[in-house]
Amino acid sequence: MRICVFLSAADLDERYTGPARDFAERLGKGGHTLVWGGSDVGLMKVLADGVQDSGGRLVGVSVGFLSDKARPDTDEMVVAADLAERKKLLLAKADAVVVMVGGTGTLDEATEILELKKHGHTAKPIVLLNTAGFYDGLKQQFRRMEDEGFLPLPLADLVHFSDEPAEALAYLDSAIHA
Template structure:
């Protein structure tokens, strides 16, 4: 399975790097491919390193203005012209999406992926990995949107909230019918 992971390129503390490393190793050991922003910094690097060390493949999709920070040893690296093209390529190259800890860019990617799913533009499973409660507020906001009728499909069909990497990967593999 090609698993797209949206996450931060910032250097963060062990609350986030440890669980990211563990999830990456699960991806690699499971024989899956990481599809990610291609960066060689921050959590993006941690996850790519973990997948690679566990035997997984790396498919990076960077963007022209960040190409200098792209990982040189990716199995495949695509350089998009802009962020919109990058997001479209990440979605096209993936079978499932995981949203990990990140900033405004990660949130932008997450909301676009969910909006496209809401409108039936893809049916790929989407997991929001809530490491260290990072997305508790967003989770509550989505529940409110669901309860108050702002989502055209039930929240459970739009996104799965996982508290750890084991739960995230189990959901993805179950959704994809992987044994």
């Protein structure tokens, strides 16, 4: 499976890096490919190191103004002209999407893929990996959107929330092979 992961490039503490390493190791040992923003810093580096060290492949999609932070030892690296092109390429190269902890860039990427799925422009499974309860507030907001009629399809058809890396990967395996 080619799994696109949206996540932070910030240096974060162990409550976020530990689960990221766990997910990365499972991804790599499963023979999967990580499709990610291509950065060799922060949580992006933690994830890429774990996938590569565990035997997985790396497909990076950087963007011109961040290319100086791009990981040099990937199986494939593409440099997009801008953030919009980067998101298109990330999604085109993936079978599934996982949203890990992150800031505004991660949230932008997540909402774009969710909007595409809402409108039927992708059927790729999407998991929000809710590490250390990071997305509890967003989950509550999505439930409110569903309850008050803002979503044209059930929330469960749009996104799957997972608290643990193993469960996230198991969900993707079952969704892809269904």
